[in-house]
Every structure is written in structure tokens, then in C-alpha cells.
Amino acid sequence: MSQDLRPLKINQAKKKRLMVIAAGLVFLALAATLALTALEDNIVFFRSPSDIAATPPAPGEAIRIGGLVRNGSVTRDGLDVQFAVTDLAHDVSVAYRGMLPDLFREGQGVVVEGRFGAQGNFVADTVLAKHDETYMPPEVADALKAAGKYNPETTPYNAPDIDAHNMKGAAQ
Amino acid sequence: MIVELGHFALLLALCVACVQGASVLLCRGLDEAEMSARRLATRAAHLQMALLLLAFLALAYAFYVSDFSVALVHANSHLAKPTIYKLAGVWGNHEGSMLLWVLMLAAYGAAFARFSHRLPDGFVGRSLMVQGWLGMAFLAFLIFTSNPFLRLDPAPFEGRGLTPILQDPALAAHPPLLYGGYVGFSLCFAFAIAALMQREVGRDWAQWVRPWILLAWISLTLGIALGSFWAYYELGWGGFWFWDPVENASLMPWLSGTALLHSALVMEKRRALVRWTLLLAILTFALSLSGTFLVRSGVLTSVHAFANDPARGVFILAILALFTGGGLALYAHRLPGLAAERGFVPVSREGFLLLNNVFLATATVTVFLGTIYPLVLDALALGKISVGAPYFNAVFAPLTLPFLLLMPLAPLMGWRQAMFMDGLQKLGAAALAALLVTGGFLLLRGDAPILPLLLLAASLWLVFGALTDLGVKLRPWMAGRMGARAWPSAGLFAAPLAHAGLGVMLVGVIAASVWRVEKVVAAAPGTRVDIAGYSLRYDGVRDLEGPNYRAETARLVYLNGSMAGAQLFPERRFYQAERGQTTEAAITKNLAGHLYAVIGEPVDDKRVLRIWYHPLVALIWLGGVLMALGGSFALRARIGKQCGAA
Numbered sequence: 001m002s003q004d005l006r007p008l009k010i011n012q013a014k015k016k017r018l019m020v021i022a023a024g025l026v027f028l029a030l031a032a033t034l035a036l037t038a039l040e041d042n043i044v045f046f047r048s049p050s051d052i053a054a055t056p057p058a059p060g061e062a063i064r065i066g067g068l069v070r071n072g073s074v075t076r077d078g079l080d081v082q083f084a085v086t087d088l089a090h091d092v093s094v095a096y097r098g099m100l101p102d103l104f105r106e107g108q109g110v111v112v113e114g115r116f117g118a119q120g121n122f123v124a125d126t127v128l129a130k131h132d133e134t135y136m137p138p139e140v141a142d143a144l145k146a147a148g149k150y151n152p153e154t155t156p157y158n159a160p161d162i163d164a165h166n167m168k169g170a171a172q
Numbered sequence: 173m174i175v176e177l178g179h180f181a182l183l184l185a186l187c188v189a190c191v192q193g194a195s196v197l198l199c200r201g202l203d204e205a206e207m208s209a210r211r212l213a214t215r216a217a218h219l220q221m222a223l224l225l226l227a228f229l230a231l232a233y234a235f236y237v238s239d240f241s242v243a244l245v246h247a248n249s250h251l252a253k254p255t256i257y258k259l260a261g262v263w264g265n266h267e268g269s270m271l272l273w274v275l276m277l278a279a280y281g282a283a284f285a286r287f288s289h290r291l292p293d294g295f296v297g298r299s300l301m302v303q304g305w306l307g308m309a310f311l312a313f314l315i316f317t318s319n320p321f322l323r324l325d326p327a328p329f330e331g332r333g334l335t336p337i338l339q340d341p342a343l344a345a346h347p348p349l350l351y352g353g354y355v356g357f358s359l360c361f362a363f364a365i366a367a368l369m370q371r372e373v374g375r376d377w378a379q380w381v382r383p384w385i386l387l388a389w390i391s392l393t394l395g396i397a398l399g400s401f402w403a404y405y406e407l408g409w410g411g412f413w414f415w416d417p418v419e420n421a422s423l424m425p426w427l428s429g430t431a432l433l434h435s436a437l438v439m440e441k442r443r444a445l446v447r448w449t450l451l452l453a454i455l456t457f458a459l460s461l462s463g464t465f466l467v468r469s470g471v472l473t474s475v476h477a478f479a480n481d482p483a484r485g486v487f488i489l490a491i492l493a494l495f496t497g498g499g500l501a502l503y504a505h506r507l508p509g510l511a512a513e514r515g516f517v518p519v520s521r522e523g524f525l526l527l528n529n530v531f532l533a534t535a536t537v538t539v540f541l542g543t544i545y546p547l548v549l550d551a552l553a554l555g556k557i558s559v560g561a562p563y564f565n566a567v568f569a570p571l572t573l574p575f576l577l578l579m580p581l582a583p584l585m586g587w588r589q590a591m592f593m594d595g596l597q598k599l600g601a602a603a604l605a606a607l608l609v610t611g612g613f614l615l616l617r618g619d620a621p622i623l624p625l626l627l628l629a630a631s632l633w634l635v636f637g638a639l640t641d642l643g644v645k646l647r648p649w650m651a652g653r654m655g656a657r658a659w660p661s662a663g664l665f666a667a668p669l670a671h672a673g674l675g676v677m678l679v680g681v682i683a684a685s686v687w688r689v690e691k692v693v694a695a696a697p698g699t700r701v702d703i704a705g706y707s708l709r710y711d712g713v714r715d716l717e718g719p720n721y722r723a724e725t726a727r728l729v730y731l732n733g734s735m736a737g738a739q740l741f742p743e744r745r746f747y748q749a750e751r752g753q754t755t756e757a758a759i760t761k762n763l764a765g766h767l768y769a770v771i772g773e774p775v776d777d778k779r780v781l782r783i784w785y786h787p788l789v790a791l792i793w794l795g796g797v798l799m800a801l802g803g804s805f806a807l808r809a810r811i812g813k814q815c816g817a818a
Contacts (some may be wrong), residue, residue, distance in 0.1 A: 026528065031534045031571065035541055039559065039564035045558035064558060076775050078694045098692050099772040099780045102753040
């Protein structure tokens with residue numbers, strides 16, 4: 001660098017570069033703030049029915065619950081469906097309106113996303129099931145394991161060829 | 173016998189890749205070492221490609237004849253499956269798709285060796301050597317953790333079949349296109365490493381790398397568009413993009429590849445952004461690799477994650493760490509020694525292209541954060557969370573707006589120094605047209621929130637701005653000043669088409685998200701359903717027998733308008749062999765909008781029907797095709813230039 005030859009020009013160039021860097025940093029900070037705020041507002045935590053029994057979530061908080069559809073718990077009235085999600089230790093009763101995904105069955109794994117209402121009733125806005133009878137969503141397997149009820153012999157799990165795509169069956 | 177031949181070819185390919193990877197070392201000390209290394213690597217690249225093609229054909233043959241003594245065929249095929257899906261099944265599973273991956277890697281290497289005859293020996297030799305390393309790593313991965321040619325003894329009589337939702341024509345073409353993109357970026361990586369090794373990065377480098385970036389980018393663009401189209405019609409819930417981690421894994425290299433495309437342009441024309449371009453070349457391929465890692469390792473539960481074998485995940489992670497870490501270390505080490513590059517003023521073509529890169533890099537980081545964060549939390553046992561569409565929409569919408577507003581200006585700016593107002597003046601008509609069309613949307617479709625409306629106006633301004641740009645470029649021809657025989661060069665159409673394509677796609681995305689109408693009803697036969705100005709009658713369900721499935725088919729009849737009398741047949745299919753079930757949506761497609769119907773389970777004597785109207789949804793994929801077309805024009809111009817110079 002020929003600093004001694006044209007000090008003025010170098011200074012100007014430096015100043016310009018500093019401006020560009022400052023502008024870049026401001027933009028980056030804005031983008032980071034945007035991303036982090038969005039992340040904070042839009043994270044959905046996963047809970048098992050036992051977690052919910054131990055520490056009930058606040059009404060209106062978006063959560064996901066995974067477990068099995070309890071045998072004999074499904075009742076329908078037109079488009080309205082009621083069923084219980086269980087990890088074989090605790091149950092959560094779920095209300096849902098709309099079309100259920102393919103292979104939504106009693107005794108099969110399911111993940112529901114929604115919120116608790118003021119009266120402690122869970123209303124799902126998404127029901128995720130699967131396309132393959134041998135598959136169990138990992139969240140469900142984990143929930144059963146945590147409740148000490150996981151049995152790879154009797155519970156039909158873990159053929160991994162299924163997608164989050166397929167699991168988002170019904171209404172968004 | 174043929175299967176053994178394929179297996180043997182695969183093992184030989186690994187040996188050849190080792191020779192290719194060691195070519196520079198082997199020829200050290202010879203007279204004309206660089207030329208010898210180049211020749212050796214070139215031959216090895218061709219041979220490797222031929223061997224892998226042989227291996228791939230052998231596997232395809234095993235699928236074609238349903239040779240269930242091959243474990244892979246047994247696990248993924250079935251006698252009753254139609255032939256096209258037997259063949260598509262070759263890459264509809266982990267092992268086969270990785271074989272396709274290494275085949276394409278070798279094909280890119282061989283194509284580069286074939287079309288690089290005017291490039292210097294040292295550069296070609298080193299690039300092919302890096303390709304050889306990649307070949308070694310992935311062939312070792314394939315052979316030691318996911319060998320597609322393993323046999324079963326005794327051979328079973330019947331296969332287990334292919335996951336039903338993968339039995340679809342679009343899905344047969346989706347992986348090869350996607351891999352064409354991922355793997356294409358390996359050449360950019362190899363070029364960057366070769367240049368860093370030689371400590372020489374000039375404008376030539378950008379000229380050499382651009383056709384390969386373009387080819388990979390076109391392929392990736394089409395692959396993503398096709399995947400989105402498949403998800404739209406096959407999954408049966410009417411969405412076109414779900415911000416699913418697997419989709420994000422393909423979006424990240426696309427975003428950073430798009431940035432690379434533009435920064436390489438600045439590097440070629442102005443010898444600026446050299447270091448940044450090199451870094452992007454390394455990172456884009458790193459993102460392609462992490463896409464492969466995310467999808468193939470079983471970290472994500474997904475239709476793409478065919479197998480959950482921890483050894484595989486660790487192996488791919490090691491490859492990822494080795495190449496990304498090694499590449500970045502070399503970059504950091506050689507960076508201070510690189511020749512100084514030119515600076516530039518902000519208001520100029522290169523200044524705008526820099527902004528483009530800032531935006532695309534931010535977008536890539538945003539997607540990366542949303543995709544990786546749940547995995548990191550889970551790995552650290554800090555809780556299971558999901559980050560879904562709301563996060564990505566909340567970040568992307570405000571981020572995209574300023575970018576869209578500036579984008580039409582960029583092509584109208586001159587290199588070196590430009591006047592902001594000059595560009596703006598040319599776009600007056602485009603701005604007016606964008607506002608008028610947005611107003612038209614409001615009148616026709618009803619009110620909408622302010623942010624999507626702003627985005628819609630900005631997208632339309634991008635489309636009209638691109639048309640203005642094309643008009644400016646074509647003016648000499650329109651005025652007849654170029655003489656009757658001279659045609660405008662293909663390159664003139666590239667940027668306008670690609671930019672208009674992005675605008676068209678976004679118009680489709682916004683319209684189909686904001687103004688979509690959805691109806692869910694429990695209907696008895698004879699029920700009438702009204703949606704978006706259409707009336708439909710539900711006529712009940714009957715059973716149907718397909719080649720390898722049973723189906724329930726419902727009939728819906730249009731009662732009014734120009735469609736009166738037309739019918740829709742949504743289906744639910746049950747695949748006995750795979751014990752799986754799919755929903756086949758029935759869609760009335762036209763440019764103005766899609767009417768999309770699916771049927772659900774029976775409720776008493778009724779059926780659940782779900783019907784959507786998606787206005788302008790076809791523009792999404794049309795826009796993707798336009799973008800790829802723009803890329804093809806740029807590629808055509810580039811190849812034409814090189815042939816012309818020869």
C-alpha cells in the first residue's frame with residue numbers, strides 16, 4: 001500500500017469502506033432480530049400426554065402432542081371428531097373438525113398440533129398420521145418410551161420410509 | 173451374473189477414483205508433470221464414468237427383471253409394479269439414489285474433462301483431482317455402508333414393493349434433476365480448490381466456472397419445481413411448499429447457488445468480489461452436501477430418509493466435515509496471498525449485484541437457522557420443537573420486499589457507475605402497470621392484508637420491469653438498425669426471462685396463498701357444493717381395480733358455467749403389496765385457477781369431501797420453468813461464445 005503517496009484518497013476509500021461495512025452490519029442486525037423474533041413466536045413444543053398431566057400448558061399456547069389413538073375413543077358427528085391420544089400412562093382428549101388423514105386408526109400413532117382452550121379441552125388444527133402401517137412417528141415412540149410403555153414387539157413402529165409430508169394429513 | 177458385473181464395476185470405479193485423486197501426486201517429478209497429470213486424470217474421469225454407468229445399468233436390469241435375490245430389489249420392488257416404476261425404483265431408495273449420486277458426480281467430471289481442452293493443464297488436472305477425492309469418499313460410502321448389490325440367499329419369491337406415494341411419474345424425474353443440481357456444484361467446489369491450490373484466481377476462472385454453475389442451477393431449479401408440483405397434486409392437501417426440512421435442504425443450495433451465479437458475473441466483468449465468489453463456491457457445495465446429509469442420514473424423518481442406519485449418518489457427516497472444513501481451511505490459508513481486487517461504487521450494476529448477494533446470503537442463513545435449530549435442540553436434549561411455515565413466512569415476507577423493489581433496477585444500471593434516476597425513469601410504465609394489476613386483483617378477488625399486497629405489487633413490478641429491460645435490450649433490433657440478418661444473441665433474453673420467472677412465481681405464490689378458498693363437507697350422494705362461483709354435485713363412490721392397487725373413486729359433476737357437465741374423479745388408493753394408502757386429488761387445471769378435490773373416509777352414509785380453489789397456482793411452476801429457461805439462454809450464449817472463439 002502506498003500510504004505516503006496519496007493519504008487523502010486512501011482515507012476516503014477507508015471511510016467509504018467503513019460506511020459499507022456499517023450498512024452491512026445494520027442490515028445483518030435487522031435480519032437477525034427479525035429471524036429471532038419470528039423464531040420465538042413460532043416455535044411449537046412437543047409434549048407427551050404424561051408431560052401434560054404433570055405440567056399442564058397454558059391455554060392458547062401452540063403445542064404438539066404425540067401418542068396412540070386410544071382404542072374405542074373415536075366418536076364422530078359429521079365433520080366433528082373426538083378422540084383420545086394416549087401414551088398408555090395418560091390420556092389427552094382431542095377435538096378436531098375436518099378431514100382426517102389416510103390411515104388415521106384406533107391404536108395407531110398420531111401427532112396432533114393445536115391449543116388447549118380455557119376449559120382444558122384440546123382443539124387440534126392439524127392431525128398428522130401416516131401412510132404406512134408399519135411406521136410410527138419418532139415423537140410417538142419417544143413419548144411411549146418416556147412413559148415406559150414402548151414395546152418394539154407389539155407396537156408396529158419404525159419403518160422409516162415416511163415423510164413429514166405424509167404426516168401432515170388433514171387441515172392446516 | 174450381470175449383477176456381479178455391476179458390483180465389480182462399482183469396486184473398480186473406486187480404484188479408478190483413487191488414481192484420479194492421486195493423479196497430481198503420481199505424476200510429480202515427471203517431465204511435463206502438469207500435462208501428464210491432466211491426461212491421467214482425464215482418462216480416469218472417463219473410465220470412472222463408464223464403470224459407474226455399467227454398475228447403474230446392471231442395477232436397473234436387476235430391477236427390470238425383478239431379481240429378488242438382490243436385497244435392494246426385494247426391499248423396493250414388486251412383480252405387480254408397472255415397469256416404469258420398477259425402473260424409477262432404482263433411485264427410489266437409499267442405496268440406488270446414492271449410486272445415481274456418484275454416477276452424476278462422475279458424469280460431471282467426465283463432461284468437464286471433455287469440454288475443457290482450452291483450459292490450462294494445471295487447473296484442469298487439479299480440478300479433476302478434487303473430483304477424484306469426492307468420488308473416492310462417496311464410492312467408499314456407497315460400498316461400505318450402502319452397497320446396492322448385496323444378495324439374499326435363498327432368494328425370496330416376491331418383493332416388498334415401493335412406497336406408494338413414490339409411484340408417480342414426477343417423482344421418477346425429481347431425484348435425477350435435483351442431484352444434477354447438487355452434484356453440479358461439486359465442480360464449482362473443485363474449481364475453487366484448484367484455484368486456491370495454484371494461488372491463481374483471475375477473471376478467466378469466473379468465465380470457466382459460469383457454464384457449470386448455470387447447468388447445476390437450471391437442473392436444481394427444475395428439480396425443486398417438480399418436487400413442489402408433485403407435493404401439490406400427490407399429497408392431497410393442496411399446498412405447494414411446506415417449509416419441510418427436506419425441502420429446505422434443497423432450497424439452501426439454490427439460494428446460495430443463485431448468489432454464486434450473480435457474484436461470478438461481477439467477478440468476470442469487473443474482477444471484483446473474487447474472494448466472496450470463491451467462498452460462495454465452497455459454501456454452495458457444502459450446503460448441497462449438508463442437504464444430502466440431512467436427507468440421507470435419518471436425522472430427519474422423511475419420505476426421503478429411506479433408512480435409519482447411524483453408521484451412514486456418521487459417514488456422511490465425516491465426508492461433510494472433511495470437505496467443508498478442508499475447503500474452508502485452505503481458503504483461509506490462501507486468502508491473504510490472493511491478488512488485490514477492485515472496489516466499486518454502490519450505484520452501479522455491480523453494486524446492485526452485491527445487494528442481491530447480501531439478500532440471498534441472508535435468506536440462506538434464515539432457512540438454515542429454521543432447519544437446524546430443532547435438530548440442535550433435540551441433539552442437546554433441550555426439548556423437541558418444530559419450526560414450521562409461520563416462522564419462514566414471518567421472516568421471508570419482509571425480507572423479500574426491499575429486494576423485489578430494487579431488483580428490476582439492477583439490469584438497467586450500467587457497470588462501473590450509473591445514475592439511479594435514469595433506471596427509475598425507464599421503469600415508470602412498469603410501476604404503473606404493477607399498481608393497476610394489483611388494483612385489478614383487489615377488485616376481482618377482494619381485500620387482503622397489506623404485506624401480501626405490497627409483495628404482490630412488487631412481484632408484478634419485477635415482471636413488468638423485466639419486460640422493460642427486454643424491450644430496452646431489443647430496441648436496436650426492433651428499430652431495424654441491426655440489419656435483417658442479425659439475430660439478437662441468446663444472452664439478451666437470459667436475465668429478463670429469469671427475473672420475470674421469479675416475479676411470475678411469486679404472483680402465483682401470493683395469489684394462491686391469500687385468495688385460496690377451502691371447503692370441507694360431509695356429503696351424501698346428490699349433495700351440491702358451491703365454491704368460488706362453481707357448483708358441483710357429488711354422485712357417490714364406486715370401487716375400481718388398478719394394476720397394483722384397489723381404489724375408491726368418487727364422482728363430482730360441474731353444474732354451471734363453462735365447465736357444466738365436466739366431471740372430477742378424486743380417488744383413494746390402497747396398495748396391497750406395500751400395505752399403504754394414497755389420496756389422488758382430482759384437479760381441474762386452468763391458468764386462472766385450479767379446482768382441487770379430494771375424498772376422505774366415510775362417516776355413516778356420507779363422505780368427507782375437501783375442495784379447494786387455488787387462484788393462479790399454475791404460475792408457481794410456470795415461473796420456475798421460465799427461470800430455468802432464462803438460465804438455458806445464458807448457457808446457450810456462453811457455449812455459443814466459446815465455440816465462436818475457437
